[in-house]
Amino acid sequence: MDCGKSTLALQVxxxxxxxxxxxxxxxxxxxxVRPQITSRVGLAHDAVEVDDHTDLLLLVRxxxxxxxxxxxxxxxxAQFLTPAQVDQLAELVDASHVDVYAFGLTTDFRTRLFPGTQRLLEVADDVQRIQVEVLCWCGAPGLLNARVxxxxxxxxGATVVVADTAPTPVPEADHTPGPEVHYQxxxxxxxxxxxxGPGAAGPGQLELP
Structure with a gap:
């Protein structure tokens, strides 16, 4: 997160x-929450929204x-792909000579590999860490995404919770504010x-590094 992966995807x-x-x-x-790729620097491009049931071979063919x-x-x-979908991408590369550029996170908020990421690491021809330096609040390299x-x-909690910095949408019939979820x-x-970091609420939080 904040490493510019979506920006790089659009640049490629x-x-x-x-x-x-x-x-x-x-x-x-x-x-x-739309069928597009967006970056935090304001770039966006329409995209095809897929889910766990999408057959990527069938989609391309x-x-x-x-x-x-x-x-x-x-x-x-790409971390949200299923292992089977990653294998479908590999088949497109090997059998149909389609170039595939996959961009995603390595681990979830529990520091566990996403299943899709694990399979990508196992079969990818080339794996590169994005070069934009991401820092923790203390100034050290930021390596892990925390769910807040x-x-x-x-x-x-659930492995996949899509969030940025906005509160969770509240159904019209429920006027109770939803929790604010973001990643740091x-x-x-x-x-x-x-x-x-400094000023963070809750037990066990330090005011200084």
Missing amino acids: DHNQSRQGRSGLLLTQGDRS SRWADGTRVDYLIVDE VDGQLVRQ VLCRRHHVLGQL
């Missing part, structure tokens, strides 16, 4: 398309059947200690 698409290549952008769980070229795929939020609910770091990048030390 831009560079590929400038060379006359035709690509397909895929995402799921984008922060915009249906485009070919319609006469649409697909030379490459840009997959943002109403100002408190949490270590249990921390170094390993402060993730283990559960310290969110």
Whole structure:
């Protein structure tokens, strides 16, 4: 998070398309809650929203059947892919010579590998850490994403909760405010200690590094 992965995904698409290549952008769980890839610096591009049941082989081959070229795929939020979908991407690379660029997080808020990420690490031809330096509040390299609910770091809950900095939407029939959920990048030390930085609320929070 905050490392510029979505920005880089859109830049790769831009560079590929400038060379006359035709690509397909895929995402799921984008922060915009819309079928698009968005970045925190304000860039956005329409994308195809996929879910756990999407057959990526069938998706691409249906485009070919319609006469649409697909030379490459840009997959943002790739950590949410299933292992089977990652294998489908590998088959597209090996059997159909489609270039696949996958961008995603390594671990979840519990510091566990996402299943999709694990499979990507196992079969990818090339794995690169994005070079934009992300820092913890203390100034150390930010390695882990902490889930913060109403100002408190949490270590249990659903693996996938899409959030940025806005409160959870409240159904019209329920006027009780939903919890505010966001993610904060921390170094390993402060993730283990559960310290969110100076001024953070809750027990166990330090006022100074």
